[in-house]
Amino acid sequence: MELINRPRRLRRNKILRDLVAENRIDPGKMIMPYFISEKGTHRMEVNSMPGIFRDPADTFPEIFKSDFDLGIDKIMLFGVVDHKDDKASMADHKDNPVIQVISKLKEQYGDKIFVATDICLCEYTSSGHCGLIKNQRIDNDSTLPRLAEMAIAHVHAGADCIGPSDMMDGRVGFIRDALEETGHPDTIILAYTAKYASSYYGPFRDAADSAPQFGDRKSYQMDFRNRREALKEMQLDLEEGADMVMVKPALAYLDVIHACRELSPVPVAAYNVSGEYTMVKLMAKAGAANEQDMVTENLTSIFRAGADIILTYHVRDILKNGWADV
Numbered sequence: 001m002e003l004i005n006r007p008r009r010l011r012r013n014k015i016l017r018d019l020v021a022e023n024r025i026d027p028g029k030m031i032m033p034y035f036i037s038e039k040g041t042h043r044m045e046v047n048s049m050p051g052i053f054r055d056p057a058d059t060f061p062e063i064f065k066s067d068f069d070l071g072i073d074k075i076m077l078f079g080v081v082d083h084k085d086d087k088a089s090m091a092d093h094k095d096n097p098v099i100q101v102i103s104k105l106k107e108q109y110g111d112k113i114f115v116a117t118d119i120c121l122c123e124y125t126s127s128g129h130c131g132l133i134k135n136q137r138i139d140n141d142s143t144l145p146r147l148a149e150m151a152i153a154h155v156h157a158g159a160d161c162i163g164p165s166d167m168m169d170g171r172v173g174f175i176r177d178a179l180e181e182t183g184h185p186d187t188i189i190l191a192y193t194a195k196y197a198s199s200y201y202g203p204f205r206d207a208a209d210s211a212p213q214f215g216d217r218k219s220y221q222m223d224f225r226n227r228r229e230a231l232k233e234m235q236l237d238l239e240e241g242a243d244m245v246m247v248k249p250a251l252a253y254l255d256v257i258h259a260c261r262e263l264s265p266v267p268v269a270a271y272n273v274s275g276e277y278t279m280v281k282l283m284a285k286a287g288a289a290n291e292q293d294m295v296t297e298n299l300t301s302i303f304r305a306g307a308d309i310i311l312t313y314h315v316r317d318i319l320k321n322g323w324a325d326v
């Protein structure tokens with residue numbers, strides 16, 4: 001048999017496969033999310049997310065030290081509070097656990113860590129919705145000033161980057177203006193640009209206690225039937241002053257990551273969300289597949305689709321077990 005083209009030649013052994021590999025997972029391009037609660041002294045494992053915790057604000061800086069020593073230096077913070085009301089009062093309150101933690105971390109680590117925070121009201125509203133309610137609807141325009149107040153409070157505390165994840169129209173521009181007006185021209189905005197209404201956020205809502213108390217998020221988060229709409233969102237976020245754009249979730253949206261990457265002049269992030277993490281953990285626990293293999297396949301695929309940056313709950317496991325080194 002004469003075959004001139006034999007793609008298997010380059011797959012013959014590991015050393016060759018490593019030589020020709022087009023993509024690798026790079027933990028330096030990953031951001032690890034954390035849930036910070038206002039109460040308690042001990043970390044509490046999230047029921048639906050094995051290996052992920054709610055960490056008390058008081059002890060987080062101490063708890064975080066071992067992660068920092070492992071090499072985790074880019075983080076995204078979410079807050080968990082008891083008091084919720086219709087104005088999301090806790091979002092920018094001085095006792096907010098995220099605000100507390102930002103200043104402590106920045107005092108301790110300065111520019112050795114990159115601190116991003118999630119800007120959204122759902123962790124703080126009694127409705128569990130990402131915006132304020134007016135006439136039984138999630139009201140766009142009255143939500144914008146609250147988001148800006150929340151963002152400014154985080155930036156005052158020392159946040160390097162804020163990530164608006166609410167999906168209200170015009171929020172990137174509104175926050176950008178507020179940052180300029182308050183003398184924060186260098187704050188980075190990582191916009192949750194193409195954030196889809198997804199069932200893969202289920203475990204997160206358990207972790208952050210942020211499930212909507214009525215209805216769903218489909219009147220503000222994107223419809224998963226649409227891709228071109230993501231490009232429209234991206235165009236707006238860029239015009240409004242976003243420094244980086246994000247697609248979320250990641251695995252069921254690789255085509256959207258790819259489409260954004262093709263047209264984006266700025267870095268494209270992808271959020272490998274809670275449900276994607278939990279699926280891997282549950283499959284591994286059931287003995288249905290190897291965890292390391294699933295994690296490397298998933299994250300490599302997200303990079304291959306075009307992501308420059310990945311937010312993922314797997315970072316600690318990757319570094320601890322050296323999964324990126326093989």
Ligand code: PBG
Nearest residue numbers: 120122165200201204273274275
């Ligand atoms: C807040 C927010 C959510 C996530 C990130 N920011 C939840 C939601 O929109 O319901 C989800 C992250 C994850 O699932 O890991 N709006």
Ligand code: ZN
Nearest residue numbers: 120121122130
């Ligand atoms: Zn929200």
